Amino acid sequence: MFSKHVTKELSAYCHGEIASEQSREIAEHLIGCNQCRAQFAEIKLGVKLAEHLPQLSAPDSLWHDLQARLAAQEKQQKIETTPARKPAAFSFKAWQPSFAGVAVMLLLVAGFGALWLYSRQSRPFWEVARLNGAPRIGSARINDKGRLAVGQWLETDSDSRAQIDVGSIGQVEIDPNTRVRLVETKPTEHRLELAHGKMSARIWAPPRLFFVDTPAGVAADLGCAYTLEVDDRGAGLLHVTSGWVALQLQERESMVPAGATCATWPGVGPGTPYFDDASEIFRQALASFDFEPQAESKITNLDLVLMNSRPRDTLTLWHLLGRVAGNDRARVYDRMAALAPPPDGVTREGVLQLNEQMLQLWKEQLEPTWNNESRLQKVVGIGIRAVGRVRERMGKR
Amino acid sequence: MEQRARMAEPIVDERVIEACQAGDREAFRLLFETYKDRVFSIAVYSFGGDQAAASDVSQQIFLKLMTTIGQFRGESAFTTWLYRLVVNACTDEQRKRRRFLPFGESTPMSKLAQRRPQEKRYAKLEIADSVQAAIQELRPKLRLPILLKYVEDLSYEEIAGVLGCSKGTVASRLNRGHQALARKLVHLRNEVE
Numbered sequence: 006m007f008s009k010h011v012t013k014e015l016s017a018y019c020h021g022e023i024a025s026e027q028s029r030e031i032a033e034h035l036i037g038c039n040q041c042r043a044q045f046a047e048i049k050l051g052v053k054l055a056e057h058l059p060q061l062s063a064p065d066s067l068w069h070d071l072q073a074r075l076a077a078q079e080k081q082q083k084i085e086t087t088p089a090r091k092p093a094a095f096s097f098k099a100w101q102p103s104f105a106g107v108a109v110m111l112l113l114v115a116g117f118g119a120l121w122l123y124s125r126q127s128r129p130f131w132e133v134a135r136l137n138g139a140p141r142i143g144s145a146r147i148n149d150k151g152r153l154a155v156g157q158w159l160e161t162d163s164d165s166r167a168q169i170d171v172g173s174i175g176q177v178e179i180d181p182n183t184r185v186r187l188v189e190t191k192p193t194e195h196r197l198e199l200a201h202g203k204m205s206a207r208i209w210a211p212p213r214l215f216f217v218d219t220p221a222g223v224a225a226d227l228g229c230a231y232t233l234e235v236d237d238r239g240a241g242l243l244h245v246t247s248g249w250v251a252l253q254l255q256e257r258e259s260m261v262p263a264g265a266t267c268a269t270w271p272g273v274g275p276g277t278p279y280f281d282d283a284s285e286i287f288r289q290a291l292a293s294f295d296f297e298p299q300a301e302s303k304i305t306n307l308d309l310v311l312m313n314s315r316p317r318d319t320l321t322l323w324h325l326l327g328r329v330a331g332n333d334r335a336r337v338y339d340r341m342a343a344l345a346p347p348p349d350g351v352t353r354e355g356v357l358q359l360n361e362q363m364l365q366l367w368k369e370q371l372e373p374t375w376n377n378e379s380r381l382q383k384v385v386g387i388g389i390r391a392v393g394r395v396r397e398r399m400g401k402r
Numbered sequence: 403m404e405q406r407a408r409m410a411e412p413i414v415d416e417r418v419i420e421a422c423q424a425g426d427r428e429a430f431r432l433l434f435e436t437y438k439d440r441v442f443s444i445a446v447y448s449f450g451g452d453q454a455a456a457s458d459v460s461q462q463i464f465l466k467l468m469t470t471i472g473q474f475r476g477e478s479a480f481t482t483w484l485y486r487l488v489v490n491a492c493t494d495e496q497r498k499r500r501r502f503l504p505f506g507e508s509t510p511m512s513k514l515a516q517r518r519p520q521e522k523r524y525a526k527l528e529i530a531d532s533v534q535a536a537i538q539e540l541r542p543k544l545r546l547p548i549l550l551k552y553v554e555d556l557s558y559e560e561i562a563g564v565l566g567c568s569k570g571t572v573a574s575r576l577n578r579g580h581q582a583l584a585r586k587l588v589h590l591r592n593e594v595e
Contacts, residue, residue, distance in 0.1 A: 013577065014573070015577060047584045048581060048584065050580075050587075051579070051580025052580055054583050055551070055552045055579075056552065057530045058553060059530050061446050062442070064453070067460060070457070070461055071434070074465060075465060213595075
């Protein structure tokens with residue numbers, strides 16, 4: 006781990022201008038250093054803004070104006086040529102537009118043809134390894150290794166599995182009967198689309214660099230391991246095994262820590278996250294509350310959720326505060342306060358008005374209760390980063 | 403991002419440059435067609451969105467290119483040589499204009515942001531307008547590396563070659579440029595992320 010701050014290298018890091026070993030060290034430093042991470046967020050925003058800077062089109066008149074200017078210059082100066090080179094021997098008067106026009110068009114067509122071929126070959130890609138069966142990229146089967154270029158689909162049938170290297174920041178395993186597409190890969194954003202099926206991701210990068218689009222929301226990696234599945238209706242299920250993942254559809258967002266799960270539905274967005282060890286009745290009531298719109302059953306389901314909640318289930322209750330209103334919100338607050346009293350500076354009135362600062366303060370106080378990853382999960386988290394380092398070094402040999 | 407920088411390579415190669423040096427008009431037209439938008443873009447961003455000034459400077463640049471291309475010896479990449487010409491021409495012209503224009507007129511940064519309000523129906527165009535306006539407010543020292551990176555898609559090494567400084571200086575100026583942009587346009591965070 007880098008002990009030195011990395012703020013001076015952050016633009017170069019975003020642009021992929023840094024050697025891969027140092028790049029990994031910077032990524033690791035960013036995970037652990039709040040100061041550098043804040044600077045990284047600012048520079049990443051600057052990069053994203055600058056990427057909107059368009060290349061402008063020169064006016065059509067530029068060439069004609071240039072000709073006129075040159076003709077005037079020729080007339081005035083009578084440019085002389087040298088025997089060795091004839092740098093300024095242009096005479097537009099002698100130029101036959103019809104013949105030259107055809108020649109220019111042919112050259113341009115040939116040039117753009119070469120460019121088209123080149124750009125097809127140079128599209129960014131991820132390495133794909135076959136794990137089982139015969140996965141396909143587009144219509145072509147992968148033997149042992151393949152390349153998934155931006156825009157291409159990778160598909161597995163009932164007997165096949167594949168593994169994708171996500172640039173140098175992680176790995177994704179693709180289960181059978183799954184269809185994924187590489188949407189984008191650049192230093193500031195890596196994005197995959199999961200149309201259906203199941204994938205497992207292990208990411209060793211700073212937060213919000215790796216995203217997975219699904220029909221019912223976007224999963225943003227906050228570091229570091231999770232599984233995500235999408236069924237034929239487009240509904241998704243996220244299960245986090247290490248670190249945090251944010252699941253979002255438009256304004257609705259769920260923050261899901263290790264050991265928790267969150268469902269998401271097309272047109273509705275992410276439901277309320279819950280810990281896997283919550284009681285069966287709690288989980289069933291929460292699913293009905295999230296995805297069954299009848300108001301009458303909601304009250305019953307909310308009652309069941311509140312009655313069966315433990316201190317650790319404040320994860321669920323904290324999310325519910327913003328998703329219910331009026332008396333229901335007051336009931337959620339009261340249950341939360343009974344399970345884990347709010348810290349100083351957080352008042353009942355403020356929480357009921359959804360004061361962001363107070364909600365954040367309470368969340369920070371609760372996080373140690375939510376983050377009690379098992380020893381195995383912690384080992385997995387450390388292992389993921391170690392594997393990343395080893396793979397990088399192996400790749401260099 | 404690298405794609406745009408390399409776009410020119412298959413079209414303008416050594417043969418085209420040699421043909422230009424020998425006075426071949428079609429070759430020069432090809433060179434012009436390949437680089438006109440890039441040259442014009444840098445000029446527009448350097449002159450605060452003033453398209454007439456940008457057009458004038460672009461013509462000067464291509465005239466100079468035609469008369470001096472014989473001096474190109476291939477010691478650096480052609481693009482490095484060309485962009486050095488562009489940066490020098492824009493800097494010289496800015497100096498001249500500053501001498502004759504009242505303070506403030508040489509950088510009408512808000513022109514682009516103010517014109518064509520009907521286009522602002524589209525969020526993307528709005529962002530592009532805001533970024534253009536913010537870029538024009540930057541000092542040339544921070545603006546040029548950003549233009550060479552995002553409009554011309556040059557690598558840090560190529561930018562260093564054009565500006566005659568080290569890669570470390572390029573990295574440092576880009577860092578400061580990015581931070582300045584982020585601070586000016588922090589309200590667009592949700593639109594771009």
